[in-house]
Amino acid sequence: MIDQEKSLSDLIMEAVQVSWSCLYSTMTPDGHYFDVREESAMSEDEWNLISAHADGLIQKYINNQMDGRCSLQNMINFDIVAFEDKIKKEIVIMQSILNKLGMPRKLTVEELRVRGYKY
Numbered sequence: 001m002i003d004q005e006k007s008l009s010d011l012i013m014e015a016v017q018v019s020w021s022c023l024y025s026t027m028t029p030d031g032h033y034f035d036v037r038e039e040s041a042m043s044e045d046e047w048n049l050i051s052a053h054a055d056g057l058i059q060k061y062i063n064n065q066m067d068g069r070c071s072l073q074n075m076i077n078f079d080i081v082a083f084e085d086k087i088k089k090e091i092v093i094m095q096s097i098l099n100k101l102g103m104p105r106k107l108t109v110e111e112l113r114v115r116g117y118k119y
Contacts, residue, residue: 008080011087012059018094019053027104029119034107046097049090058087 006014022042024033039047052058064070065078112119 008062008084008087011084011091012062015053015058015087015091015094016056018091018098019050021104022050022094022098022101023054024104027106028112029106029109031106033104037101041101042097046093050094050097053090053094 020033023036025037025041026033026035028034042050062083065075065083066080068075070078109119
């Protein structure tokens with residue numbers, strides 16, 4: 001469940017973290033994301049939603065709106081409360097996708113060495 005008192009910044013950070021867990025299938029032993037999941041693991045709409053958060057496009061959009069790097073009309077029409085609600089809904093969607101896919105698996109040092117990495 002999403003904490004109703006989180007700031008927009010906290011919500012965006014949570015969305016990015018959940019999106020990375022959805023986007024990657026494996027992690028290194030020290031917790032860095034490693035292998036990207038196959039696109040076929042989710043629908044195109046799910047992939048686009050997750051990618052937009054993981055790539056920072058949503059963060060850039062919100063920053064542009066709040067800093068005035070958009071048209072005056074867009075800045076006037078921008079509703080922070082509505083955007084927070086949208087982000088909360090997207091986090092719930094991504095969490096359900098993550099529950100379906102499972103958390104990224106942690107690779108062992110030996111698995112990385114077999115792949116040719118010096119770890």
